[in-house]
Amino acid sequence: NAGVTQTPKFRVLKTGQSMTLLCAQDMNHEYMYWYRQDPGMGLRLIHYSVGEGTTAKGEVPDGYNVSRLKKQNFLLGLESAAPSQTSVYFCASSSFGGFGYTFGSGTRLTVV
Amino acid sequence: GNSVTQMEGPVTLSEEAFLTINCTYTATGYPSLFWYVQYPGEGLQLLLKATKADDKGSNKGFEATYRKETTSFHLEKGSVQVSDSAVYFCALIIQGAQKLVFGQGTRLTINP
Numbered sequence: 001n002a003g004v005t006q007t008p009k010f011r012v013l014k015t016g017q018s019m020t021l022l023c024a025q026d027m028n029h030e031y032m033y034w035y036r037q038d039p040g041m042g043l044r045l046i047h048y049s050v051g052e053g054t055t056a057k058g059e060v061p062d063g064y065n066v067s068r069l070k071k072q073n074f075l076l077g078l079e080s081a082a083p084s085q086t087s088v089y090f091c092a093s094s095s096f097g098g099f100g101y102t103f104g105s106g107t108r109l110t111v112v
Numbered sequence: 113g114n115s116v117t118q119m120e121g122p123v124t125l126s127e128e129a130f131l132t133i134n135c136t137y138t139a140t141g142y143p144s145l146f147w148y149v150q151y152p153g154e155g156l157q158l159l160l161k162a163t164k165a166d167d168k169g170s171n172k173g174f175e176a177t178y179r180k181e182t183t184s185f186h187l188e189k190g191s192v193q194v195s196d197s198a199v200y201f202c203a204l205i206i207q208g209a210q211k212l213v214f215g216q217g218t219r220l221t222i223n224p
Contacts (some may be wrong), residue, residue: 004155029122033211042201042216043156050210058211090155099214101148 002026006021006091006104013081013111022075023091027103032074034058034066036087037106043090043098047073081111114139116202116215126191133218135176135202143204145169145178146200146212147198157202159187191217194222203224 004025013019024030030051035043045058050070063085065077076092077084078085091104137143144163148156160169165180166191174189185202202215 012116030209040216043214045211048211092156101156101158105153105155 002091004102004104006107008107009105011110013042013078013109015083015111017081018079019081019109020078020088021091021109022026022043023076023093023100025072025074025091025093027093027102028071029041029095032068033092033094033095033101034064034074034076035089035090035092036060037090038047038087044091046076047108056074078097081109083111085109086111095111114204114213116204116208118200118202118215118218120218122219124223127194127222128191129222131187131189131192131196131220131222133200134203135185135215136183137183137204138188139183139204139206141206141208143206145176146190146205147174147176147185147187148201148202148203148214150201152198152216156164156168156201163185171182171224172217192220192222194224196220197222 007022033048034046044060047066052071055066067075089107093102094101146161149159150156150181160171162169162212168177176187197218199219201217203212
């Protein structure tokens with residue numbers, strides 16, 4: 001069982017570059033989430049989705065876009081990366097909100 | 113709004129010491145409460161949960177009791193091991209809501 005898989009695991013970007021982080025889950029979960037984790041600030045929700053074709057903003061959505069074209073995939077895009085987006089990004093999924101969150105192992109992104 | 117406050121870290125203990133990590137919450141509705149653990153280089157894993165007042169969640173020697181009167185969900189372990197070194201997150205979700213709210217995390221280091 002793969003659970004939640006994030007790719008890539010590490011990435012270094014230059015300011016202004018764009019990239020897409022991919023999250024894939026094989027548990028048929030309806031809900032998917034993108035968080036960022038910064039030192040001393042815990043996890044902050046960027047965007048989330050409650051089903052295929054839906055997305056919603058979290059606490060810190062600015063500078064990010066998301067898409068959920070297929071139920072198993074949730075993509076996080078950075079159109080023009082900034083140093084403030086240097087962080088560790090975690091994807092999670094759940095069968096219904098809150099209970100049984102499964103997290104991916106994270107993507108460490110550095111923007112220089 | 114809904115929020116979770118954890119004791120500030122880092123916390124450093126010797127092996128076999130007693131552990132308490134404090135967690136208090138504010139909630140507009142009736143929450144379920146969780147503790148998640150993050151080992152180095154990994155995503156978060158559910159450690160334990162409680163869904164109603166006076167419930168006690170337990171797992172791997174850790175315990176936490178849902179105290180509605182003090183709006184608290186403190187994590188305890190009687191005798192910690194080096195392998196318990198990790199970051200611990202308290203979290204809540206309101207019934208009917210779609211996403212967890214996390215505390216800022218507490219880093220725990222256990223020395224042999």
